[in-house]
Amino acid sequence: MSVLREDFLWGGATAANQYEGAWDADGKGISVSDVCTEGSAEIPRRVTQGIVPGKRYPSHEAVDAYHHYKEDIALFAEMGFKCYRLSIAWTRIFPTGMETEPNEKGLAFYDRVFDELEKYGIEPIVTISHYEMPFALVEKCNGWEGRECIDYYIRFCEAIFERYQNRVRYWLTFNEINSGTVALGSIQALGTFRGYSGPLASAPDKPQERFQALHHQFVASARAVRLAHEKYPRFRMGNMCLQAMMYPFSSNPDDILETEKRNQIINFFCGDVQVRGKYPGYIQRYFEENGITIRMEERDLEDIQKGVVDFYTFSYYMTTCVSADENKEKTGGNFMGGVKNPYLETSAWGWQIDPKGLRYNLNVLYDRYQIPIMIVENGLGAYDQPEEDGCIHDTYRIEYMKKHIEQMKEAVKDGVDLIGYTPWGCVDLISASTGEMAKRYGMIYVDKYDDGTGTLARRKKDSFYWYQKVIASNGEDL
Numbered sequence: 097m098s099v100l101r102e103d104f105l106w107g108g109a110t111a112a113n114q115y116e117g118a119w120d121a122d123g124k125g126i127s128v129s130d131v132c133t134e135g136s137a138e139i140p141r142r143v144t145q146g147i148v149p150g151k152r153y154p155s156h157e158a159v160d161a162y163h164h165y166k167e168d169i170a171l172f173a174e175m176g177f178k179c180y181r182l183s184i185a186w187t188r189i190f191p192t193g194m195e196t197e198p199n200e201k202g203l204a205f206y207d208r209v210f211d212e213l214e215k216y217g218i219e220p221i222v223t224i225s226h227y228e229m230p231f232a233l234v235e236k237c238n239g240w241e242g243r244e245c246i247d248y249y250i251r252f253c254e255a256i257f258e259r260y261q262n263r264v265r266y267w268l269t270f271n272e273i274n275s276g277t278v279a280l281g282s283i284q285a286l287g288t289f290r291g292y293s294g295p296l297a298s299a300p301d302k303p304q305e306r307f308q309a310l311h312h313q314f315v316a317s318a319r320a321v322r323l324a325h326e327k328y329p330r331f332r333m334g335n336m337c338l339q340a341m342m343y344p345f346s347s348n349p350d351d352i353l354e355t356e357k358r359n360q361i362i363n364f365f366c367g368d369v370q371v372r373g374k375y376p377g378y379i380q381r382y383f384e385e386n387g388i389t390i391r392m393e394e395r396d397l398e399d400i401q402k403g404v405v406d407f408y409t410f411s412y413y414m415t416t417c418v419s420a421d422e423n424k425e426k427t428g429g430n431f432m433g434g435v436k437n438p439y440l441e442t443s444a445w446g447w448q449i450d451p452k453g454l455r456y457n458l459n460v461l462y463d464r465y466q467i468p469i470m471i472v473e474n475g476l477g478a479y480d481q482p483e484e485d486g487c488i489h490d491t492y493r494i495e496y497m498k499k500h501i502e503q504m505k506e507a508v509k510d511g512v513d514l515i516g517y518t519p520w521g522c523v524d525l526i527s528a529s530t531g532e533m534a535k536r537y538g539m540i541y542v543d544k545y546d547d548g549t550g551t552l553a554r555r556k557k558d559s560f561y562w563y564q565k566v567i568a569s570n571g572e573d574l
């Protein structure tokens with residue numbers, strides 16, 4: 097008998113804006129990611145107000161899954177995927193977000209994708225909004241700061257719920273919703289960057305706007321969940337948080353308290369709202385101390401209370417430390433850096449690698465919420481070097497995944513109800529933070545490079561065969 101449940105959802109994850117390309121095909125509108133330029137580990141990725149001629153926007157072609165989805169899904173099936181997490185590009189369905197009727201060609205594209213998944217018995221897990229809101233809504237109402245986004249989002253949900261009701265059962269309302277609790281989230285997650293052009297990480301931080309925008313996302317998410325529960329009882333609705341748990345750097349009580357405070361705001365606040373159905377006590381103090389006042393309408397708190405999710409999902413790449421001492425050495429990271437942990441190694445992009453942190457995260461989350469959990473992103477962004485014969489011996493990726501899966505199993509033994517695992521970027525795609533191709537996560541290599549060259553041909557890396565074996569043994573043969 098295996099440690100993991102027999103119906104464990106093994107799979108992989110992608111997002112439309114980093115994967116599909118075809119940014120203006122068949123009536124698609126411009127998304128916030130379509131105005132984010134290329135960048136690299138050294139050169140910051142920038143955002144522009146609209147598309148500026150002469151700049152390179154990697155999402156425009158990405159790895160062209162719009163035209164390669166069939167071969168990719170066939171490869172997923174060959175690896176043994178039970179599920180596949182994808183997002184539906186809002187701008188394919190409602191190009192500016194404000195139309196009253198959906199774009200049929202956009203809807204038809206995802207029908208074709210779901211046909212293909214059905215052919216292989218792969219269960220889709222759909223992220224409704226993954227860093228790809230219509231750019232027109234940034235111009236119109238400063239993204240999610242505008243309350244009208246709630247209605248536009250619900251219109252989008254109504255269209256896709258109705259259309260795919262018999263094909264999709266698992267839905268996630270917002271990707272990494274808690275990225276809105278930090279400054280960087282104002283670009284791709286919240287769209288609150290009207291008028292700003294420049295590096296993603298240097299946008300002027302406006303916490304009042306961010307938390308107002310987040311409130312609108314909470315209401316939108318809750319209404320989507322309510323709509324699903326009322327009209328489509330077979331749906332299972334999940335949230336999605338970026339889980340970057342923080343450890344106290346030392347046993348100094350000041351470090352402990354500072355860590356607790358940051359974990360509350362960054363790692364728990366959104367989950368507390370979406371799972372427990374109300375604003376937690378600690379956020380009131382944070383709002384007061386930071387001069388934040390949330391404008392609410394009467395129904396909002398009731399929606400939040402009634403629209404709680406059925407399962408909790410999260411991305412996991414790293415942990416960081418917190419110290420009350422400002423001078424401690426820092427490390428980079430997935431949306432949020434922190435104090436460097438002397439016990440951990442880092443990836444080439446400075447993300448601290450911490451498999452045991454995954455077990456810790458799972459335990460903490462399950463203790464807190466007591467609902468099923470799914471890990472919907474995890475993986476190692478690395479520079480892959482194909483051999484002369486084209487083979488990619490990515491032993492470092494196998495090592496990374498093996499250690500994380502081991503810890504995931506430990507967490508299950510600890511009693512966590514873990515229902516699935518979908519490693520990020522199962523096929524190489526564009527990095528969200530740096531906009532580069534060179535940061536690869538896939539088990540499938542895509543012949544595509546940062547200068548725009550490449551045949552887009554797909555090749556199996558060593559990790560492809562390894563993951564195939566892991567799935568076939570339900571995680572026993574690592």
Ligand code: BGP
Pocket residue numbers: 111114227271272338411430473477520526527528529530535
């Ligand atoms: C998460 C996002 C993904 C993905 C991943 C890896 O924050 O949900 O969209 O990109 O991180 O990050 P990156 O692409 O920056 O390496």
